[in-house]
Amino acid sequence: MTHVIAQGTFDILHPGHVHYLRDAKAMGDRLTVIVARRENVTHKEPPILPNRQRRDVVAALDAVDDARVGHPEDIFAPIEEMAPDIIALGHDQHHDEAAIEDELARRGIDCEVRRASARGPEYEGELLSTGRIIDRILEERE
Ligand SMILES: Cc1cc2nc3c(=O)[nH]c(=O)nc-3n(C[C@H](O)[C@H](O)[C@H](O)COP(=O)(O)O)c2cc1C
Numbered sequence: 001m002t003h004v005i006a007q008g009t010f011d012i013l014h015p016g017h018v019h020y021l022r023d024a025k026a027m028g029d030r031l032t033v034i035v036a037r038r039e040n041v042t043h044k045e046p047p048i049l050p051n052r053q054r055r056d057v058v059a060a061l062d063a064v065d066d067a068r069v070g071h072p073e074d075i076f077a078p079i080e081e082m083a084p085d086i087i088a089l090g091h092d093q094h095h096d097e098a099a100i101e102d103e104l105a106r107r108g109i110d111c112e113v114r115r116a117s118a119r120g121p122e123y124e125g126e127l128l129s130t131g132r133i134i135d136r137i138l139e140e141r142e
Pocket residue numbers: 007008009010034035036037038040041042069070071072074075076077078079087090093095100
């Protein structure tokens with residue numbers, strides 16, 4: 001059984017998220033998703049929705065076998081505990097594959113790091129970014 005881990009913020013789900021998680025699931029047999037804690041989302045605006053709500057909705061997707069809110073301080077602690085076979089990074093995630101591989105090796109975790117593919121819009125107006133959905137809401141409702 002090949003265990004795959006995916007991770008992200010997943011604030012206001014859209015079809016890009018569904019694509020990423022299906023792609024990650026297709027890399028193996030079992031998919032666990034780590035949902036980033038609000039306080040750890042520092043590279044962009046913090047999520048609108050609470051940790052548990054983002055976790056619950058991700059857990060309800062077909063591709064997802066299990067979803068959990070991430071560790072507050074050590075992002076490698078859940079990886080160490082679950083010992084997955086593959087970490088599937090999102091196509092645009094800022095994480096450096098080599099740095100993650102180095103840390104996995106340092107901790108003695110035998111796990112491959114891969115990148116998932118991107119999905120573009122399939123029709124005029126399809127919005128595949130939480131940030132852009134929020135911008136649209138602000139434009140149209142103010
Ligand atoms: C291997 C890995 C493990 C992670 N584990 C956690 C975690 O335990 N807790 C957490 O809050 N975030 C965790 N993160 C999520 C990062 O915080 C996340 O990349 C970022 O905040 C959200 O990025 P996004 O822009 O793709 O949504 C992890 C990221 C990676 C690459």
